[in-house]
Amino acid sequence: MNCQEALDLLYEFIDKETSDIDTQQIQAHLKKCGDCFQKYRLESSIQEFIHAKLADDKPAASLERLKSKVSARLDQVDREECGPKSGSPYRLAFITVAAAALLVLMIGGAGIITDFITHTSTYAPLEQAHLAQAHLAQAHLAQVENSSGTETEFAAESVISLMLEQNSYELRPNLGEFVLISGKTEEILGVEMNHLTYSSSNAIVSVFIVPADKFSIPDDLLDTKIVRGDLELFDHNCPACRLVFHVIGSIVVITATSDQSIELLDFIPGKLVA
Amino acid sequence: MTGGTTTDRKKRTAFEAEALPHMDALMRTAVRMAKNENDAEDIVQETYVKAYRFWDKFETGSNCRAWLFRIMTNIFINEYRSKSRSPVTVDVDDLDDSFLYGQLSSSGREDNPEKELLAKIIDGDVRKAIDELPDDFRMVVVLSFLEGFSYEEIAEIADLQLGTVKSRLHRGRRLLQKKLYDYAVSNGYIKDRPK
Known part of the structure; x- marks a missing residue:
């Protein structure tokens, strides 16, 4: 192999794309030709250099944040797929349901339609808020485990005292295997809600707390009412996410989880104190 | 209601295990392709949504990383590549190789x-x-x-x-x-x- 032939294949050689025979011949040529060897060394060190500089590049935006954004988007896809089955996206389902509306109304029960409308207008935003938080919490837990740190607390303590002060509602920091790990306020359904996160080793339960005068129990749940002492429970059970609404004192407490193995009716995050 | 919950969850778990570990690489390439982080984040999100929707088309055991990059490159070409495509008459030919x-x-x-x-x-x-x-x-x-x-x-x-x-x-x-x-x-x- 002469210099020209070797140089013609130089980039492919550096990229490890040359055939075995070519590779051997180029290697042999580089051994005996100092000039070509210099060129080879220059090219390959530039290559390595650029790779190293670029590979070092850590995007400033935190990858964790991007991960929870992606997870929330995947949840959306999941929900579209588990929504009303007549067609996967809600829009299509809506058309189908709307078309059936007249017929159903004539028969006399508008239940299907209201179910559907309540699902998208009331339940979905709560589910979404829960799922977004659940992903963040999982990411955070993973981090905490890795760093063997103890920084599980965000504002859990302060939320406990706030709820006690404002609503005489005493939150339980531990509930069976669940621990209250974080709290924040968030606007959902146009109302400012306190959004708390309880976590066990493998599941997340969100708890939303909202003043009763700002939130009314969806009509379609009134049938599901269960009374336990000073507590009224309303149950919404959908495959994507389970929601239980508690009316107690002057607040509504909403618990949410996507883990169907948790009996959410028994998940009572707090009690009224005198 | 929907019998598919368990399968859906399996699909999600498999997808996350296979596809999510490539997010770093997708992101750093997206930043270089789009030249800014905001667009790059959008591109990566779109990539995952699209990949998830087409997950049943992905052949288990084949190269997931290359598959994700293919989806991403496609999104970049179709939606983000500069509208005024730079003329490809780049004057490199007057530069000799070395x-x-x-x-x-x-x-x-x-x-x-x-x-x-x-x-x-x-x-x-x-x-x-x-x-x-x-x-x-x-x-x-x-x-x-x-x-x-x-x-x-x-x-x-x-x-x-x-x-x-x-x-x-x-x-x-x-x-x-x-x-x-x-x-x-x-x-x-x-x-x-x-x-």
Whole structure:
């Protein structure tokens, strides 16, 4: 192999794309030709250099944040797929349901339609808020485990005292295997809600707390009412996410989880104190 | 209601296990392709949504990383590539292959002339040089230099002929070297040696 032939294949050689025979011949040529060897060394060190500089590049935006954004988007896809089955996206389902509306109304029960409308207008935003938080919490837990740190607390303590002060509602920091790990306020359904996160080793339960005068129990749940002492429970059970609404004192407490193995009716995050 | 919950969850778990670990790589390539982090984040999100929707089309055991890059490159080409496509009449052809070598070795004092230059070039210069490459060149250069994809994988990912990949990489390299050299001269890292 002469210099020209070797140089013609130089980039492919550096990229490890040359055939075995070519590779051997180029290697042999580089051994005996100092000039070509210099060129080879220059090219390959530039290559390595650029790779190293670029590979070092850590995007400033935190990858964790991007991960929870992606997870929330995947949840959306999941929900579209588990929504009303007549067609996967809600829009299509809506058309189908709307078309059936007249017929159903004539028969006399508008239940299907209201179910559907309540699902998208009331339940979905709560589910979404829960799922977004659940992903963040999982990411955070993973981090905490890795760093063997103890920084599980965000504002859990302060939320406990706030709820006690404002609503005489005493939150339980531990509930069976669940621990209250974080709290924040968030606007959902146009109302400012306190959004708390309880976590066990493998599941997340969100708890939303909202003043009763700002939130009314969806009509379609009134049938599901269960009374336990000073507590009224309303149950919404959908495959994507389970929601239980508690009316107690002057607040509504909403618990949410996507883990169907948790009996959410028994998940009572707090009690009224005198 | 929907019998599919368990299957859906299985699908999600499998997808997350296979696809999510590639997010770092997708993101750093997206930043170089789109040249800004906001667009890059959007591109990565779109990539995952699309991949998830088409997950049943992905063959288990095949190269998930290349598959994700293919989806991403497609999104970039269709939705983000500069509308005013830069004319591909890039004047690289007047540069001979060993332009940089010629420039550096004519200084004559160093046995290892690239060392001096590379030691002075900073990260920002490299990023700037890459960002200034025309979209079509930048794509293949990033896929090769940064992600180490083979020519064949790049051809598959960017939907190009193998020969096109080779020639774009070749020309992309020469352009990059020229740019890095120009920065080095204009920043006073080295003195220009007229040919």
